[in-house]
Amino acid sequence: MRIWSLHPCLLDRRALVACWRETLLAQKVLRGLTRGYTNHPQLIRFRAHPQPLEAVAAYLSGLADEADTRGYSFNRALIGAGEDSTDKAYKNGTDKAENPYASVALIPVPLGQLEYELAFLQHKVAGRDPEWEHRLSERLAARGELAACAHPLFEVVPGAIEPWEKTKDF
Numbered sequence: 001m002r003i004w005s006l007h008p009c010l011l012d013r014r015a016l017v018a019c020w021r022e023t024l025l026a027q028k029v030l031r032g033l034t035r036g037y038t039n040h041p042q043l044i045r046f047r048a049h050p051q052p053l054e055a056v057a058a059y060l061s062g063l064a065d066e067a068d069t070r071g072y073s074f075n076r077a078l079i080g081a082g083e084d085s086t087d088k089a090y091k092n093g094t095d096k097a098e099n100p101y102a103s104v105a106l107i108p109v110p111l112g113q114l115e116y117e118l119a120f121l122q123h124k125v126a127g128r129d130p131e132w133e134h135r136l137s138e139r140l141a142a143r144g145e146l147a148a149c150a151h152p153l154f155e156v157v158p159g160a161i162e163p164w165e166k167t168k169d170f
Contacts, residue, residue: 013132030047041166109155
């Protein structure tokens with residue numbers, strides 16, 4: 001399971017689709033609807049959030065927004081914060097489709113974690129999609145500093161790689 005801290009626009013097709021599937025699984029885990037993956041380290045930051053289901057829903061909305069931009073079809077009906085999935089508004093009345101982050105506290109992500117994930121993504125993309133590798137470089141250049149490369153649910157803070165991250169050498 002990989003729930004990227006990086007902005008979805010940086011993910012190649014395989015990473016974006018896998019992240020969507022794996023975050024839907026995370027949503028099920030947080031709802032108590034599965035027995036597997038309950039102690040997965042990628043869920044730590046969502047479990048620590050004061051509104052874990054709402055945070056996962058906001059995260060999934062960011063992935064779905066990127067999918068829409070690319071012309072992919074991600075089923076937004078699968079996004080739910082533990083309430084009736086036909087409810088179109090958060091508790092504060094804000095339209096979910098308009099701003100899924102309006103009522104959800106941002107999750108801090110250390111800059112070191114973002115650096116590690118970017119290096120990991122670049123390594124994966126280099127081996128499977130040279131065309132996306134070029135696009136990734138362009139998108140990174142357009143975003144400027146690395147702090148602008150985080151998923152909208154995350155707030156970049158100083159720090160090293162998260163202790164729960166299982167790092168790999170590449």
